[in-house]
Amino acid sequence: MSVCTTVAEQLICPGSSEPLPVLGRDVTVPLVTGGEVPYAALDYAASAPALQRVWDDVAAYAPYYGSVHRGAGYLSQLSTDLFESSRAVVAEFLGCRADDQVVFTRSTTDSLNLLAGAIPAGCQVFVFETEHHASLLPWRGARVNYLNAPRTRAEAVGTLERALADRDPYGPALVCVTGASNVTGELWPVKELAAAAHAHGARIVLDAAQLAPHHPVDIAELDVDWVAFSGHKLYAPFGAGVLAGRADWLQEAEPYLAGGGASRTVARRADGGMDVEWHTTAARHEAGSPNVIGVYAIASACKALAEAGFDSLVAREQRLVARVREGLAVVSRVRVLSLFGDDAPRVGVISFVVDGWNSSHFAAALSAEYGIGVRDGLFCAHPLVRTLLGSEQQEPGECGAPEDGPGERSPNAIRVSFGAGTPDEHVERFVRAVKELVADGAQWNYRTEDGRCVPDRGAAQV
Numbered sequence: 001m002s003v004c005t006t007v008a009e010q011l012i013c014p015g016s017s018e019p020l021p022v023l024g025r026d027v028t029v030p031l032v033t034g035g036e037v038p039y040a041a042l043d044y045a046a047s048a049p050a051l052q053r054v055w056d057d058v059a060a061y062a063p064y065y066g067s068v069h070r071g072a073g074y075l076s077q078l079s080t081d082l083f084e085s086s087r088a089v090v091a092e093f094l095g096c097r098a099d100d101q102v103v104f105t106r107s108t109t110d111s112l113n114l115l116a117g118a119i120p121a122g123c124q125v126f127v128f129e130t131e132h133h134a135s136l137l138p139w140r141g142a143r144v145n146y147l148n149a150p151r152t153r154a155e156a157v158g159t160l161e162r163a164l165a166d167r168d169p170y171g172p173a174l175v176c177v178t179g180a181s182n183v184t185g186e187l188w189p190v191k192e193l194a195a196a197a198h199a200h201g202a203r204i205v206l207d208a209a210q211l212a213p214h215h216p217v218d219i220a221e222l223d224v225d226w227v228a229f230s231g232h233k234l235y236a237p238f239g240a241g242v243l244a245g246r247a248d249w250l251q252e253a254e255p256y257l258a259g260g261g262a263s264r265t266v267a268r269r270a271d272g273g274m275d276v277e278w279h280t281t282a283a284r285h286e287a288g289s290p291n292v293i294g295v296y297a298i299a300s301a302c303k304a305l306a307e308a309g310f311d312s313l314v315a316r317e318q319r320l321v322a323r324v325r326e327g328l329a330v331v332s333r334v335r336v337l338s339l340f341g342d343d344a345p346r347v348g349v350i351s352f353v354v355d356g357w358n359s360s361h362f363a364a365a366l367s368a369e370y371g372i373g374v375r376d377g378l379f380c381a382h383p384l385v386r387t388l389l390g391s392e393q394q395e396p397g398e399c400g401a402p403e404d405g406p407g408e409r410s411p412n413a414i415r416v417s418f419g420a421g422t423p424d425e426h427v428e429r430f431v432r433a434v435k436e437l438v439a440d441g442a443q444w445n446y447r448t449e450d451g452r453c454v455p456d457r458g459a460a461q462v
Contacts, residue, residue: 058296065292126202264278361442
């Protein structure tokens with residue numbers, strides 16, 4: 001039992017076993033089998049619930065909301081101060097260097113698309129096929145080198161080194177890599193990959209969408225050039241994201257969006273055209289009225305996580321990871337997906353398949369019969385999941401339909417993910433539910449509707 005007795009103590013007490021307070025912890029959901037249970041939100045890798053601290057901070061600010069950078073009124077001035085101080089909080093949270101810029105975006109995907117538009121002409125981009133689509137797809141117009149999935153952390157570094165050694169040494173190059181896989185949860189050797197990139201004259205951007213909510217991210221210590229992450233995975237789901245790092249490529253690029261806020265001055269020329277002077281600060285890529293509440297929510301979450309102490313958060317999460325992995329390991333028909341093996345360090349993201357089950361059917365049963373929310377599919381990382389499953393592109397079977405045999409699997413998987421707000425009971429319920437479903441089958445019939453597996457409320461039940 002933790003010696004911390006108050007919420008404030010739980011937030012700062014080293015080794016606290018209590019989850020951080022999040023919204024939705026008291027929400028109950030109906031079961032198809034009757035009754036209600038507290039909802040077990042185990043889909044943090046998609047969107048984490050808002051920390052109560054974040055919600056309270058946003059609610060306290062909301063009456064004072066005003067347009068930033070443009071108004072002389074008190075609320076506009078207050079909102080501008082809040083917006084810019086939030087930038088400083090994020091910079092401190094990420095360990096930014098003195099000359100780094102923090103640009104506010106809509107999400108990790110938006111951040112990486114912004115950077116893709118800022119890379120110099122002729123830039124070569126190196127990205128592993130194991131990345132989320134947000135990292136795989138933005139580099140249109142660049143020379144992209146897709147690297148094969150490594151099977152060890154050392155192989156990842158070696159693969160990148162060989163690819164960079166073979167590149168054109170005279171042009172710019174950029175490496176894009178995840179910090180923690182959104183499929184397997186495994187941590188990538190970011191510092192070693194950054195060293196390899198810089199040794200070959202390349203820069204590196206870190207997709208920290210799955211890393212930042214679980215581990216400290218320090219730009220200077222990791223020696224990466226940029227970091228991108230999303231607020232909605234960092235317990236601040238208000239539609240904001242961050243791109244932080246070196247300023248030069250961003251200052252030299254055309255603004256991500258052309259409009260108010262990005263422009264310093266606009267003047268009509270005698271020939272009828274327009275002369276525009278663009279900002280060289282982060283404002284260059286923040287045209288339009290910014291998402292002040294989303295930005296403030298990110299800053300609030302950064303403060304809450306820093307105050308809680310990542311040592312404590314990581315220790316508790318690793319205990320939950322061990323419990324889930326141990327629970328799945330004793331179920332003979334369950335196979336956990338992994339690139340780097342059982343001993344690889346990882347965050348609270350675990351994907352698996354169950355022999356004899358369509359993954360959508362299994363996820364639907366977890367929700368409808370146990371009140372557990374997980375994710376099924378290919379997780380916007382299609383090449384990686386197909387590599388891990390050893391399957392070619394094909395259409396998944398109908399939900400509830402039997403597989404062709406005990407060795408057959410649908411070409412998608414089930415992902416359970418959790419974090420600082422996850423109660424122990426949710427993890428225990430999940431492990432128990434997996435064991436019961438595999439041993440006894442679903443208690444309800446299911447059907448496919450609009451591509452999703454749903455309970456069939458009109459059929460006779462099992």
